[in-house]
Amino acid sequence: MTLKDHLPHVHLHGGDHHSSDNEDKGPAGSSESGHSTGAKSGKAKFLRRMISRGTKSDDEEEGDVAAVAGSRALYEPELVIELPPAADFHVHLRDGEMMETVTPTIEKGGVNLVYVMPNLVPPVTDPETAIAYMAKLQRLSPNTTFLPTLYLHPSITPATVAHAARHGIVGIKSYPRGLTTNSDSGVLSYEQFYPVFQAMSDHGLVLNLHGECPSTPAEDVAGIDDQDITILNAEAKFLPTLLSIHAAFPDLRIVLEHCTTADAVEAVRTCGPTVAGTITAHHLFLTIDHWADDPFCYCKPVAKLPADRAALLAAASSGDPKFFLGTDSAPHPRLAKQGRASGTAKTVAGVFTQPYAVQLVAEAFDKVGKADRETLEGFCCRHGREFYRVAEKGLEDAGKEKRRIVLMKGMGEKVVGEVGNGDSGVVPFRAGEEVWSLEWKE
Ligand SMILES: [Zn+2]
Numbered sequence: 369m370t371l372k373d374h375l376p377h378v379h380l381h382g383g384d385h386h387s388s389d390n391e392d393k394g395p396a397g398s399s400e401s402g403h404s405t406g407a408k409s410g411k412a413k414f415l416r417r418m419i420s421r422g423t424k425s426d427d428e429e430e431g432d433v434a435a436v437a438g439s440r441a442l443y444e445p446e447l448v449i450e451l452p453p454a455a456d457f458h459v460h461l462r463d464g465e466m467m468e469t470v471t472p473t474i475e476k477g478g479v480n481l482v483y484v485m486p487n488l489v490p491p492v493t494d495p496e497t498a499i500a501y502m503a504k505l506q507r508l509s510p511n512t513t514f515l516p517t518l519y520l521h522p523s524i525t526p527a528t529v530a531h532a533a534r535h536g537i538v539g540i541k542s543y544p545r546g547l548t549t550n551s552d553s554g555v556l557s558y559e560q561f562y563p564v565f566q567a568m569s570d571h572g573l574v575l576n577l578h579g580e581c582p583s584t585p586a587e588d589v590a591g592i593d594d595q596d597i598t599i600l601n602a603e604a605k606f607l608p609t610l611l612s613i614h615a616a617f618p619d620l621r622i623v624l625e626h627c628t629t630a631d632a633v634e635a636v637r638t639c640g641p642t643v644a645g646t647i648t649a650h651h652l653f654l655t656i657d658h659w660a661d662d663p664f665c666y667c668k669p670v671a672k673l674p675a676d677r678a679a680l681l682a683a684a685s686s687g688d689p690k691f692f693l694g695t696d697s698a699p700h701p702r703l704a705k706q707g708r709a710s711g712t713a714k715t716v717a718g719v720f721t722q723p724y725a726v727q728l729v730a731e732a733f734d735k736v737g738k739a740d741r742e743t744l745e746g747f748c749c750r751h752g753r754e755f756y757r758v759a760e761k762g763l764e765d766a767g768k769e770k771r772r773i774v775l776m777k778g779m780g781e782k783v784v785g786e787v788g789n790g791d792s793g794v795v796p797f798r799a800g801e802e803v804w805s806l807e808w809k810e
Contacts, residue, residue, distance in 0.1 A: 443778060443779050443780045444778075444779075445776035445777055445778055445779055445805070446777045446778035447734075447739065447775075447776070447777040447778070448774060448775070448776050448777075449730065449739065449740070449741050449744060449774070449775040450741070450772050450773070450774050450775075450809070451478070451726075451741060451744055451745050451748065451749055451772065451773050451774075451775065452745065452749045452769075452772060452773070453478065453479065453480035453481070453749070453769060453771060453772070453773055454477075454478045454479045454480070454481075454693065454725065454726045454748040454749050454773065455479065455480070455481040455482070455483075455692075455693070455748070455749060455752045455753050455758070456474070456477070456479045456481070456482045456483070456693055456694060456695050456697070456722075456725055457482075457483040457623070457646055457692060457693065457694040457752040457756070458483060458485065458576075458625055458626065458646050458648070458694025458695060458696045459474070459482045459483065459484055459485060459694075459695060459696075459697055459722065460485050460487070460696070460697060460698045460699065460718070461482075461484055461485075461505055462488070462699060463488050463489075463501075465791065465792040466699055466701070466788075466792045466794075467504065467505070467508065468508060468792075469699070469787060469788035469792045469793075469794065470697075470699045470720070470722055470787070470788070470794065471505050471508035471509050471512075472508055472509055473722045473723040473787060474509050474512050474722060475509060475511060475512065475808065476722075476723040476724075476806070477695075477721070477722050477723050477724055477725030477726055477727070477806070478725060478726030478727065478748070478773040478775070478806045478808075479512070479722075479725055479726065480511060480512055480513060480764075480769060480771075481512065481513040481515065481753070481758070481763075481764055482512060482513070482514055482515065483515045483517065483538065483539070483694070483752075483756070484501070484502065484505065484514055484515060484516060484517060485517060485541060486498065486516075486517045486518055486519040486541055487519060487541070487543065488501070491519035491521060492516075492517070492518055492519055493518055493519050493521045493523050493524060494518070494528070494532075495516075495518070495531060495532045495535035495536075495537050496535075498516035498517065498518060498535075498537060499516060499535060499536070501516070502514040502516050513763065513764040513765075515538045515539075515756070515763060516536065516537050516538060517537065517538060517539045517540060517541050517576065518532060518537055518539075518540045518541070519540070519541055519543070520540050520541060520542040520543070520561060520564070520575075522560075524540065524561075524564055525563075525564065526563050526564060526566070526567035528564075529564060529567035529568050529571055529573060530567060530571060532571075532573065533571035533572065533573060537573065538573065538574060538756065538763065539573050539574035539575065539576050539623075539756075540564075540568060540573060540574075540575060540576065541576040541578070541625075542558075542561075542575065542576065542577050542578060543578045544578060544580055544581060544582055544606075545582065558609060558612075558613060562616065562617075565613065565616070565617050565620055566617065568620055569617050569619050569620035572621075572757075572761075574621045574622070574623060574756060575613070575620055575621070575622045575623070576622075576623045576625055577606075577609075577610060577613075577622060577623065577624055577625060578625055578626075578668075579603055579606040579607070579609075579610060579624045579625065579626075579627075579632065579669075580599075580602035580603050580605075580606050580668065580669050581597050581602050581605040581606050581609075582597065582602075583597050583598050583599060583602060584596045584597050584598070599668070599669070599670050600656075600670070600672070602669060603627075603628055603629050603631070603632055603669045603672075604629060604631045604632075607631060607632065607635045610622070610624055610635055610639070610643070611635065611638075611639070614639045614640070614642070614643050618640060618642060619642060620642060621642045621643075621644075621755065622639075622642065622643045622644075623643075623644050623645065623646055623694070623755070624636055624643065624644070624645045624646075625645075625646050625694060625696065626646055626647070626648050626651065626669060626694065626696045627645040627646070627647055627651075627680060627683070627691075628651050628669040628670070628671060628672050628676060628680070629672050629676045629679070630675060630676050630678075630679035630680075632645065633645065633679050633680065633682075633683045633691075636683075636690055636691070637683075637688070637690065641690075643690070644689075644690045644691065644692065644751075644755045645683070645690060645691050646691075646692060646693065646694025646696070646752075647680050647683065647684045647691055647692075647693065647694070647747075648667075648693075648694065648695050648696045648697075648719075648721070649693070649695050649721045649724070649725055649728035649729050649732070649797075650665070650667065650671070650695075650696075650719045650721055650728070650797050651671055651677065651680055652677065652680060652681050652684065652728070652729065652732035653677075653728070653732060653797075653798075654671035654677065654719075655671050655672065655673060655674050655676075655677055656670065656671060656672060656673065658671060659671055663705045663706060663707065663715035664705055664719070664795050664797070664799070665719060665797075666705075666715055666717055666718075666719070667696070667698060667717050667718050667719045668717040668718075681732060681733075681735075681736055682736075684729070684732075684733070684747050685733050685736060685738035685743050685747065687742075687743060687746050689746070689750075689751040689754060689755070690751075690755075691747065691751065692746075692747055692748075692750075692751035692752035692755065693725070693726075693729060693747055693748045693752060694752070695721050695722065695725045696718075696719075697719070697720055697721045697722040697725065698717070698718030698719060698720065699718065699720040699722070699787075699794040700716045700718050700720070700794065701791055701792055701793060701794065702786060702793050702794065702795050703791075704716050705718075705795065719797050720787070720794050720795065720796050720797060721796065721797045722796075723784075723787065723796060724783060724796065724797070724798075724803055725748075726744075726748050726773065726775065726806060727775065727803050727804040727805070727806050728797070728798075728803070728804075729744065729747065729748055730744055730775050730777070730804050731777075731803065731804050733747075734777065739777070744775075770810065771808050771809060771810055772808070772809045773806055773807070773808055773809070774806065774807045774808075774809050775804055775805070775806055776804060776805040776806070776807070777804050779804070779805040780802065781802065781803055781804070781805045782800055782801060782802055782803065783796050783797070783798050783799050783800060783801055783802075783803045784796060784799065785799045785800055786799070
């Protein structure tokens with residue numbers, strides 16, 4: 369099955385945004401020739417030859433294969449892993465045209481259950497709005513289960529929590545004020561929400577923490593001491609807050625979202641079983657050096673040091689049920705990422721991984737010899753569902769889902785250059801680079 373089958377709006381773009389480290393890797397998901405594969409019998413024969421040989425072409429043929437293939441898989445797989453459908457416990461699906469572009473890509477990434485972030489404009493702060501939003505998403509991806517959340521906001525009271533629980537709201541997401549996309553309504557101090565946290569604990573709602581402290585103001589040149597906060601230590605500085613909320617509400621289930629440091633992994637491990645951590649796919653690949661000169665690798669929290677990345681990969685592939693997949697896939701229009709949308713020349717935080725969610729995790733696990741069914745199934749499919757008590761609470765109709773996902777390594781597929789087009793065209797993470805393939809099996 370091709371990417372095009374999954375993505376009604378897909379527009380394959382050449383992927384010319386990338387820096388020199390991509391330039392030697394052949395045409396990036398070239399579109400025009402990709403659509404004409406079947407029309408050129410010479411090329412079709414060439415492809416059949418490649419497939420029947422079950423081997424990669426030599427260097428001079430490589431460009432040709434990539435150009436013809438676009439996103440198509442060409443080769444016999446080096447490795448095949450079959451899994452139940454995955455769950456992604458941290459997605460941004462936006463609204464309007466962007467929602468229509470990215471929501472249909474959930475299945476392409478091997479996922480049939482998503483936990484949907486509430487940072488729309490205005491933020492989703494009441495159950496009725498959340499449920500109406502889920503209905504819009506459901507129309508765009510009928511086979512996906514969408515779990516609704518609310519945005520932690522001063523308008524939310526213990527009574528709101530009780531009301532939300534009755535209406536099937538699964539959790540509440542806290543954003544520190546001004547820290548990331550659409551967080552202007554975010555939290556300044558956590559103590560004011562303690563009555564809300566108590567109600568969440570009583571009603572079984574999950575608290576999702578964006579675990580970063582706001583930076584010291586950049587113009588504050590005199591304040592150079594160990595209290596200073598930048599995007600590099602913003603997560604580490606937040607961890608005492610996690611520990612204090614957990615100490616005050618030991619029964620409240622808390623997720624430290626998108627862990628990016630060895631310290632965060634350690635903090636999650638230190639807490640009791642009611643505290644878990646999500647890990648994204650892209651943080652298994654990135655370090656500071658990637659995002660320093662590439663807006664398409666820039667997100668919040670930013671990727672940290674190689675040792676942090678290694679700690680994330682070790683935690684994700686450890687089999688520890690405290691860690692599970694939450695991609696934090698966060699689409700922004702290409703122009704906004706390139707600082708060409710608002711006139712400020714600044715980029716926006718967010719890496720888009722949705723169509724390749726499980727494929728990327730498998731590739732990362734493979735680098736440490738952990739791309740086996742058991743380990744992948746734990747991190748991508750099972751641990752999150754268990755933590756959220758998906759079966760116990762009847763949040764998905766698991767008996768209805770007969771399909772499986774099949775991961776294949778080494779099929780020659782490349783990440784498309786762009787998903788969607790026009791103002792909502794989004795450049796996926798690692799556009800133009802080779803990626804594992806994934807198919808759904810009925
Ligand atoms: Zn997020």
